Amino acid sequence: MTRLFRKHYHPAGTAPGTLRELTLEQAALITPASFLLASREAGRWGVVRDVSALDVPAVESADQLHWLHVQGMPTAEELERLGDRLGLHPLVQEDVLNGGQRPKVERFGDTLVVMLGVPFEDAERSLHLYQLTLFMAGHYVVSFMPDGPDPFAEVRCRLKERGGKALGEPDDLLYGLLDAAVDHAFPVLDQVGERIEAAEFDILDHPDSQTLERLHGLKRELILLRRHLWPTREVINQLLRDHNDLFTPDTRVWMRDVYDHTVQIMDLVESYRDMTASLLDIYLSSMSHRLNASMRTLTIIATIFMPLTFIAGVYGMNFSHPHSPFAMPELHWYWGYPLVWGVMVLIALGMIAMFRRMKWF
Numbered sequence: 001m002t003r004l005f006r007k008h009y010h011p012a013g014t015a016p017g018t019l020r021e022l023t024l025e026q027a028a029l030i031t032p033a034s035f036l037l038a039s040r041e042a043g044r045w046g047v048v049r050d051v052s053a054l055d056v057p058a059v060e061s062a063d064q065l066h067w068l069h070v071q072g073m074p075t076a077e078e079l080e081r082l083g084d085r086l087g088l089h090p091l092v093q094e095d096v097l098n099g100g101q102r103p104k105v106e107r108f109g110d111t112l113v114v115m116l117g118v119p120f121e122d123a124e125r126s127l128h129l130y131q132l133t134l135f136m137a138g139h140y141v142v143s144f145m146p147d148g149p150d151p152f153a154e155v156r157c158r159l160k161e162r163g164g165k166a167l168g169e170p171d172d173l174l175y176g177l178l179d180a181a182v183d184h185a186f187p188v189l190d191q192v193g194e195r196i197e198a199a200e201f202d203i204l205d206h207p208d209s210q211t212l213e214r215l216h217g218l219k220r221e222l223i224l225l226r227r228h229l230w231p232t233r234e235v236i237n238q239l240l241r242d243h244n245d246l247f248t249p250d251t252r253v254w255m256r257d258v259y260d261h262t263v264q265i266m267d268l269v270e271s272y273r274d275m276t277a278s279l280l281d282i283y284l285s286s287m288s289h290r291l292n293a294s295m296r297t298l299t300i301i302a303t304i305f306m307p308l309t310f311i312a313g314v315y316g317m318n319f320s321h322p323h324s325p326f327a328m329p330e331l332h333w334y335w336g337y338p339l340v341w342g343v344m345v346l347i348a349l350g351m352i353a354m355f356r357r358m359k360w361f
Contacts, residue, residue: 031147033072038159040065040168045159053078058085065139067173073097073146087111087137096144099131103231105238111137112246114174114235117228118151118181119188125195127188127221129228132181134174136246141173155180171247172254178236179258185229185265189272192221196275203279207286215280222273229269233262300360304351308344315340 038048041064056068079093089108095101106113114134121127130148155176159166167173195218202211236259240252321327330336
């Protein structure tokens with residue numbers, strides 16, 4: 001089942017910027033961090049290297065564009081080392097370790113930090129939303145993906161194929177990473193749309209409790225998507241509005257395209273939410289209709305048997321006396337038993353014909 005709220009907290013009273021240590025149980029569930037460094041030399045991107053936290057060049061000594069992607073959860077010690085070399089504010093380090101942050105933009109002097117939620121579906125078609133942190137300072141762009149799959153495999157392929165033409169400036173590279181992160185929502189929403197269509201067919205054909213469970217699962221997933229994707233639109237808008245000094249006019253044009261994508265995504269999310277709510281109403285109406293049909297059938301059967309039960313009850317009293325004027329003379333008739341049966345059959349057939357004429361069934 002999709003978990004709506006997943007965030008780690010410090011104990012009350014902990015100083016801001018404190019990096020929490022993972023428990024043994026948490027460490028066993030989290031993938032260790034790998035540090036992938038790509039550098040741009042002589043106008044072209046070089047080979048992506050797997051480095052350690054100690055081998056990352058410092059921001060001050062970087063005279064060429066570097067992209068460091070951290071895939072997996074770094075330890076507090078590794079993150080502190082990166083913070084010292086890259087100038088990561090302690091609050092940013094804390095937010096990287098404490099997942100579940102709301103999408104936001106923060107600026108510390110000339111450094112820019114962007115946090116987003118990237119949705120993915122696993123093999124069982126369950127939705128997961130992972131936190132992505134992007135950091136831009138000087139000639140450095142750093143991306144942190146503590147959990148989930150790598151969202152930038154296609155970006156690295158683009159760097160390899162296009163070489164010198166691809167993402168040659170820090171703001172351009174940041175745009176490319178933002179665009180890739182935002183566009184991951186489209187295939188997820190396609191899958192959600194297909195599941196909504198399948199649920200619609202199930203409701204019209206044979207609604208059951210499993211259909212209702214699937215609808216509630218879809219509703220929870222759409223709530224989760226809306227919770228993270230709605231502020232993503234505000235994040236892109238804030239980058240365009242409040243931090244235009246960090247982006248060239250050409251990059252701002254491409255950033256507007258990312259903003260358009262966020263608007264399209266939110267339109268899809270809202271449309272799917274309305275469709276899911278409508279399907280829930282259709283499901284309840286369908287179940288109510290089935291219940292009414294069942295009750296009508298039982299009412300017809302009970303109504304038909306009411307006069308038959310009355311007749312059988314009267315003749316089941318067996319009041320018979322040879323000299324009493326109140327005795328039941330039919331008890332001694334030669335054709336009494338088949339005559340009563342005939343009357344009962346005629347009454348039942350007559351009521352069935354009347355109900356059919358009234359279009360009760």
